[in-house]
Amino acid sequence: MRLFQTRPGDDGLPGRERALAVLALTTGTLLAVMDTTMVNLALPTMAADLDVPASRAVWITNIFQVVCAAFLLVFAGLSELVTRRRLYLFGLGTFLVGSLGAALSRHIDVLLLFRALQGLGAAATLSIGPSLYRMIFPSRLLGSALGLSALVVAGGYAAGPTLSGLLLSVVDWPWLFAFNLPLGVCSWWLARRALPRETPRQGSFDTPGALLSMLMLASFFLAMDAVGHTAPLWQSGGWLLLATVACWGFVWRQRRARYPLLPLVVFREMRFTLAVSASGLAFIGQGLTFVALSFFYQEQMGFSALETAWLFTPWPLGIMLVGPLAGRLADKINPSLLSSTGLVFLIVGLVALALVDEQTSALGSLWRTALCGIGFGLFQPPNNREMMGSLPPERSANVSGVMSTTRTVGQSLGVALVGAALALGLSIQMTLWFGALTSALALVASLSRVSLAQRALLQRRASSGSR
Template sequence: MLIRRLFVTRPGDEGLPGPQRRHAMLVMVLGTLMSVLDNGIVNIALPTLASELAVSESRAVWITNIYQLVCAALLLGFAALSRLVGRRRLYLGGLALFVVASLCCALSRSFEWLVASRMLQGVGAAAMLSIGPSMYRLIFPSRLLGSAIGMGALVVAFGIAFGPSLGGIILHFASWPWLFAINVPLGLLALVLGLRALPGEPAQSHGFDWTGAVLSVVMLSGFVFSLDHIGHGARGMSAWLPLLISTLCLVLFVWRQRRAAAPLVPLGMFRQARFSIAATVSLLAFVAQGIAFVGLPFMFQTVMGASPLEAALLFTPWPMALMLVGPLSGRLADRFNPTLISSLGLMIFLLGMSSLATLTADADALAIGWRAVLCGVGYGLFQAPNNREMIGSVTLAHSANASGVLASVRTFGQALGTASVGLMLALPAASLTHALWLGCVSVVAALALSVWRIPLARVRA
């Protein structure tokens, strides 16, 4: 019923007609599913990759982190670039690059080669993810925006749920290069469908802020590199220089955006309190999710002694619960105050995260399962309403920029969470439990800010 109503056209609807919506949505589903499957497959395989590539666990984290970091660093630039080249061209180009990079990952024979290939994958994923939410704004009318985003959350949840299980199955029957080769046929199918289904749009004539793009890359990547160096024992300027450079680039980036003829990020968007608060809440929540999604596979396999397949099954209740709750929360966000729903979700998510942090090495599957379900239900209630609040609070003209910001805070938050796990694994006095508690602190901050904005959203909705 929910899926059917997405493709029913009413008089006065914006976006595409019903039949065209169906084809465009299928392309978006395939592209999103491919990128999410990739993350889930790799996360569950990190302990195996660390062993087979003869690197430490804290270094192996960079197989995931470099992908997320490159995505985060390029999302703002690609979102602005889409106005020049058109969203269809950018999406299909990113999809093609992702397929090629996946093949390079499968052919990798060293840790360095694999990390370089993952960087290339990150570039392709950034091109697709930077405009994903704004594509929903173009495809669907505003009355269905929350439901469409909820369906997107369902696709993400399915990919997360199936990704770890698929990764465990592949490692059980085949070697690790097949973890990446699985993307090639799926990506080619999405590319063929995209060439036929995605609508074109005329390129706009204004320029591109190359200076701002370079500053954004250095700004977003410097902080995570600083965390990694500190976690590996760096001291003095070698540890703090990336952070200082990142801070300087942040100042210069804001200065540049105020003066650029075609700014990468129109700062006027952030004068909308609903938009800026939703972006901050999203960043904090994704930091916690990034910590959990990387930390839990390590905990299940290295602390509790589970196999990759067993670890995947232990992790599955979280995304399965998210998959069930996500579409419902998106529909509720179309009818009620989305900030109230997302705040409730963060409360439940906090209960789940804090209960996971209390797990012991002898915990059984039931003890892990109900905690994971709490996290999935909470995150499912939070994500779609918060995304709707963020995308729906700006004008259609700024939707591509808002999409880039949304994708940036999501990917950068996950990268920070992943880097935090690497930091905890590298520090002798820290542990994976400490990483989970750090995630709880991030959720507390997100919840406090989300509760504070509830009256604001009710007045301005």
């Protein structure tokens, strides 16, 4: 396979070691992604079995997401001191301990504790995943590697609800967590054997920056959750104020720290900054659309939860089909043009979804969702390549943390916007139009860097030709 062929002068790992390392990364990523989607579908069953109200049961998902979001930047910065290999092994091991504890839990408080532990482990693995791909693969295959990463994530999103439905039809909900154990143990063994070793950075850790980062991201997520669940204004406003103050403190600290958690100098590279902006806006549109359509399909069209999951399947399937090809093309042609083209498809698909009504057939919804998935699959790997390739390799851990945080914040903001729109009495269609608008703004950001990316591509080709 092309991804695992070695050429003279290649950086990264040799072919066979590369294949084993990628297998470890893909299985670990699948665990974290599928776990979230599997649990979401099982929340009503878990609430009934644990004898807790739905408002309490949603924290089985929320606690995982809050902890995961809070530690993404922290672990990305910490990886430079402890090495990415050790951090990944720690994260995967922590996730497995959390999974075992969750499978054995019979009380909501105990379950929430182990779900938080799972979130901590997931943050450690997801925060450095893209930078590990850059470390494993040669630079000439970076786009293809990130396309493979998009394929794995999309596959997890596609398989999670279906697998959850199948498991719940034959076993109880604790098996959703026990399912992680055999695959996770194999992934940990592979990672210990195959992930590359590196020399840790010398210097101190930015502890004040880490604490401010955790406070900023956790309070922002709680603010978005409060908005999404139409909590009192003082509650959502209080969390948002705390997030704003923590953000100001975090920026102040990063400008003065000798070894900042997130060197703000990375944002001077306009290719990187515009790619981050496009990513965040596109993920707002995706997060918003997923939640809005869930309400529309179930409340207005009368579909069950499992039928709704099937109606969403074309989106991740579209990413799975197009993402690897888009990543491969991004190694050869202007990635900004590719990602901009993908955003055009995404916008058209979102506009088409905004025009659905109760008379629209399931097939009519499926092709619209598929168009969105194809567009997102064409957008994400080239855009991720721009983020990762626009900065030197020694910044890859920072880039990886920013990528993960941008995705999490964007999706959370999209979910909150749906809750706010419903609280204001706006229709689902109006919400979908807003998703199309945020994607249009992402397109503006993406097009703004086309000439910059083309210049970088020509320089990369000239450098390769001179070797």
